[in-house]
Amino acid sequence: MGALSIFPPRASTTAGEVDALYGFLLVVGIGMTALIFFFVFFFAIKYRRRSPDERPKAIHGSIPLEITWSVIPFLVMLVMFAWGTKLYFQNYTPPRRDTLDIYVTGKQWMWKIQYPDGQREINELHVPTGRPVKVTLASEDVLHSFFLPAFRLKHDVVPGSYQTFWFEATKPGRYHIFCAEYCGTNHSQMIGWVTVMDPVSYETWLSAGAGGSSMAELGQKLFEQYGCVSCHVLDQQGRCPSLRNVFGNPVKLEDGRTVIADEAYIRESILNPNAKIVSGYKRDVMPVFQGQINEEGLLQLIVYIKSLSNPPKPAAAKTAAAAGKRSPQ
Amino acid sequence: MWAAPSRWGWLNLLTPKGLFAHDTYNKLFTMHGIIMVFFFLVPSIPATLGNFLVPPMVGARDLAFPRINLLSWYIYIVGGIFAITAIVRGGVDTGWTFYAPFSSTYSNTHVILAAIGVFVSGFSSILTGLNFIVTVHKMRAPGMTWSRLPLFVWAHYATSLIQVLGTPVIAITIVLLGMERVLHAGIFDPALGGDPILFQHLFWFYSHPAVYIMILPGMGVISEIVACFSRKSIFGYGFVAFSSVAIAVLGFLVWGHHLFVAGQSMYASMVFSFISFLVAVPSAIKVFNWTATMYRGSVSYDTPMLYAFGFIGLFTIGGLTGLFLATMAVDVHVTDTYFVIAHFHYVMVGGMVMAYLGGVHFWFPKITGRLYPEGWAKFAALVVFVGFNLTFFPQFVLGYLGMPRRYAAYADEFQILNVMSTAGASILGVGYLIPMIYLAWAWRYGPKSPQNPWGAKGLEWEQSPTPPPTFNFDVPPVMNEPAYNYSGEEKEVEIGR
Numbered sequence: 001m002g003a004l005s006i007f008p009p010r011a012s013t014t015a016g017e018v019d020a021l022y023g024f025l026l027v028v029g030i031g032m033t034a035l036i037f038f039f040v041f042f043f044a045i046k047y048r049r050r051s052p053d054e055r056p057k058a059i060h061g062s063i064p065l066e067i068t069w070s071v072i073p074f075l076v077m078l079v080m081f082a083w084g085t086k087l088y089f090q091n092y093t094p095p096r097r098d099t100l101d102i103y104v105t106g107k108q109w110m111w112k113i114q115y116p117d118g119q120r121e122i123n124e125l126h127v128p129t130g131r132p133v134k135v136t137l138a139s140e141d142v143l144h145s146f147f148l149p150a151f152r153l154k155h156d157v158v159p160g161s162y163q164t165f166w167f168e169a170t171k172p173g174r175y176h177i178f179c180a181e182y183c184g185t186n187h188s189q190m191i192g193w194v195t196v197m198d199p200v201s202y203e204t205w206l207s208a209g210a211g212g213s214s215m216a217e218l219g220q221k222l223f224e225q226y227g228c229v230s231c232h233v234l235d236q237q238g239r240c241p242s243l244r245n246v247f248g249n250p251v252k253l254e255d256g257r258t259v260i261a262d263e264a265y266i267r268e269s270i271l272n273p274n275a276k277i278v279s280g281y282k283r284d285v286m287p288v289f290q291g292q293i294n295e296e297g298l299l300q301l302i303v304y305i306k307s308l309s310n311p312p313k314p315a316a317a318k319t320a321a322a323a324g325k326r327s328p329q
Numbered sequence: 330m331w332a333a334p335s336r337w338g339w340l341n342l343l344t345p346k347g348l349f350a351h352d353t354y355n356k357l358f359t360m361h362g363i364i365m366v367f368f369f370l371v372p373s374i375p376a377t378l379g380n381f382l383v384p385p386m387v388g389a390r391d392l393a394f395p396r397i398n399l400l401s402w403y404i405y406i407v408g409g410i411f412a413i414t415a416i417v418r419g420g421v422d423t424g425w426t427f428y429a430p431f432s433s434t435y436s437n438t439h440v441i442l443a444a445i446g447v448f449v450s451g452f453s454s455i456l457t458g459l460n461f462i463v464t465v466h467k468m469r470a471p472g473m474t475w476s477r478l479p480l481f482v483w484a485h486y487a488t489s490l491i492q493v494l495g496t497p498v499i500a501i502t503i504v505l506l507g508m509e510r511v512l513h514a515g516i517f518d519p520a521l522g523g524d525p526i527l528f529q530h531l532f533w534f535y536s537h538p539a540v541y542i543m544i545l546p547g548m549g550v551i552s553e554i555v556a557c558f559s560r561k562s563i564f565g566y567g568f569v570a571f572s573s574v575a576i577a578v579l580g581f582l583v584w585g586h587h588l589f590v591a592g593q594s595m596y597a598s599m600v601f602s603f604i605s606f607l608v609a610v611p612s613a614i615k616v617f618n619w620t621a622t623m624y625r626g627s628v629s630y631d632t633p634m635l636y637a638f639g640f641i642g643l644f645t646i647g648g649l650t651g652l653f654l655a656t657m658a659v660d661v662h663v664t665d666t667y668f669v670i671a672h673f674h675y676v677m678v679g680g681m682v683m684a685y686l687g688g689v690h691f692w693f694p695k696i697t698g699r700l701y702p703e704g705w706a707k708f709a710a711l712v713v714f715v716g717f718n719l720t721f722f723p724q725f726v727l728g729y730l731g732m733p734r735r736y737a738a739y740a741d742e743f744q745i746l747n748v749m750s751t752a753g754a755s756i757l758g759v760g761y762l763i764p765m766i767y768l769a770w771a772w773r774y775g776p777k778s779p780q781n782p783w784g785a786k787g788l789e790w791e792q793s794p795t796p797p798p799t800f801n802f803d804v805p806p807v808m809n810e811p812a813y814n815y816s817g818e819e820k821e822v823e824i825g826r
């Protein structure tokens with residue numbers, strides 16, 4: 001890819017697919033532009049005014065022509081629509097295969113990245129090739145957008161909810177991370193690098209950074225620190241539900257609905273417990289943690305609660321995604 | 330005044346690190362966006378050409394409510410004063426989109442002042458729309474039937490519908506934003522219990538239709554120019570007229586295409602994507618019909634027609650790149666990059682500003698009673714076209730390469746294209762400056778214009794003296810022939826016969 005290429009590096013499975021679609025659009029776009037330019041120039045020259053008192057005959061229109069130039073472009077657009085939509089659903093629906101989960105928290109003006117094994121980085125993301133990576137996005141303050149041009153993907157980072165997307169890297173190298181949603185003074189400095197490594201180097205990199213606690217262990221510490229444990233584990237009177245095997249499974253609510261316990265549900269259960277009461281339990285028992293726990297800590301708690309599901313269910317988020325609800329809040 | 334900020338902004342982007350402090354750059358692009366969108370693009374054609382020309386074109390002495398018209402002018406001034414006060418007192422850094430919670434909680438600049446400016450100027454827009462609607466319904470001269478209405482008027486009619494129905498929504502949104510910022514009511518900020526995506530829905534519910542407020546009047550101008558300088562009645566008059574209304578209606582149903590990556594339900598995105606493609610059809614119909622109008626015509630290359638050529642070319646590119654953005658998987662990559670910037674500048678600067686300049690040159694003799702220097706005018710039109718493309722074309726490439734918008738500093742590899750863009754902007758600036766100079770000169774010293782220098786059709790040229798008296802006509806006009814009757818037919822001809 002030369003210095004003047006019109007394509008950024010292609011480093012994910014979807015990059016080539018998006019480029020192919022873009023190529024199709026370019027061909028149609030350039031073709032249509034050429035057609036219109038041709039006719040404008042052709043008519044303008046061929047029918048130029050030769051004497052000041054020319055009186056051309058009126059032509060009021062043609063229904064067949066109007067139909068042709070409405071229907072044909074529309075059919076071409078249907079192709080764009082179908083192709084674009086298929087790819088969009090594919091890119092935003094995490095695969096059912098076992099994914100590598102990575103947690104990204106946006107904060108004015110940096111990206112904080114956490115790995116399940118406990119490594120933490122700022123503005124640097126390391127991923128292996130050949131394995132689907134699911135990214136869960138959280139924001140500590142305003143809107144941001146996590147943009148990986150080499151992967152042809154981005155997703156807004158929305159405070160108050162989790163957003164997810166996924167990719168599978170294909171080509172080792174170092175590629176840009178940009179913030180693509182304006183977020184204040186140093187928006188243009190909210191940038192970083194994603195390093196794609198082959199699986200072996202990735203393992204080496206992981207073990208070099210290991211030694212600290214994993215995200216689940218950190219979450220367990222918070223679970224004790226915030227006193228969750230006194231209710232959810234130690235309480236013997238049955239006033240509080242056990243959190244074993246909650247994640248990924250259906251939860252029956254007091255109002256009769258049943259919801260899947262995904263990340264968004266757990267998040268809401270912690271920050272604003274009264275929004276959804278588990279069937280058989282009372283409201284106003286669990287304290288409201290809104291504003292008490294930062295986003296990174298919250299993610300650790302969620303990973304901890306996830307780890308209590310045995311065997312860990314494949315991320316529930318995709319059930320929600322399949323239902324077309326990506327940000328239940 | 331409005332052109333200046335963009336130029337400073339471009340200067341900034343000459344070097345990757347940027348020449349200005351980041352805050353300064355952020356305030357510049359915000360101010361540029363707010364002034365351009367709310368104080369220039371929205372009112373430009375309706376408030377100048379529209380106000381002047383809609384009455385004589387339908388054969389009326391004045392708009393239906395002249396005093397309301399004056400009121401809308403005062404309101405605009407008051408709105409402008411708020412916006413300018415915000416700038417003078419230190420500026421705003423939220424972007425013209427005012428996204429929450431940044432605007433409602435985090436920004437410590439003059440958000441409220443600027444928001445009041447937008448809020449107030451919205452009423453000016455509503456009143457103008459109201460005035461046009463009533464004028465078109467009630468004040469047409471005898472014989473001026475709906476199917477004889479100039480397409481300029483049809484376009485203003487469709488625009489007015491959007492203004493009247495859409496603008497209240499942005500007003501409400503701003504009020505809610507103010508309530509959150511000042512009273513901490515939890516509406517958009519999740520920390521207060523609100524939903525930031527709600528803001529985006531409300532904002533774009535107005536702001537997408539608003540892009541049609543900006544472009545429809547321009548399309549109306551182009552219809553007039555193309556017919557006049559081809560000496561032909563417009564090809565497919567009914568389709569061109571109806572497509573304006575179709576755009577106005579469908580335009581209200583596509584706002585969600587600004588939220589494809591924002592966390593909106595994927596199924597909602599799918600519907601919005603589909604309707605976005607639908608709305609492209611009436612735009613395409615217009616382009617095809619303008620082109621077909623020249624077929625077997627008598628085409629002259631006077632300045633207004635040069636701008637119309639420019640419009641057709643640039644709007645085509647702007648519209649087609651809109652299809653790229655409506656294609657969701659591609660939008661995911663290019664949204665919030667320079668690709669989007671290039672797209673809407675092709676539509677709004679390439680389309681709408683070209684149409685505005687074309688319209689100003691077309692009706693300048695009518696309005697002032699004087700002629701401008703044709704040689705200079707043609708030269709300027711060429712400079713504008715070249716400068717425009719040099720400025721904005723590289724931005725499509727930049728966007729696909731991944732340069733995000735609203736960046737005060739950027740990665741080194743983007744420099745070459747940014748330098749091209751800055752160079753183009755300087756040429757474009759010159760291109761805009763030349764008409765300002767010769768038009769100002771011609772207004773005073775230009776040779777007197779004949780009654781109808783272009784041999785144009787329409788009541789404003791044929792039955793109203795040039796320049797028109799206060800009440801447009803010395804003798805009450807009567808429309809006694811079909812619209813665009815350049816070939817002198819007795820009565821309307823149905824197409825297809």
Ligand code: HEM
Pocket residue numbers: 426540541543544586587605606608609612647648649651652654655660663664665669672673676677681
């Ligand atoms: C041919 C029909 C058109 C289609 C299909 C279309 C499509 C789109 C889409 C999908 C976006 C969202 C891009 C994004 O944010 O990722 C967009 C952005 C935009 N369009 Fe268009 N568009 C069309 C015509 C127009 C017209 C006529 C105007 C103005 C006169 C316009 C002005 C804008 C503006 C201002 C934005 C960017 C807003 C922002 O994010 O600040 N578009 N367009």
Ligand SMILES: [Cu+2]
Pocket residue numbers: 143144145179180181182183184187188190
């Ligand atoms: Cu940002």
Ligand SMILES: [Cu+2]
Pocket residue numbers: 536537540583584586587
């Ligand atoms: Cu839009």
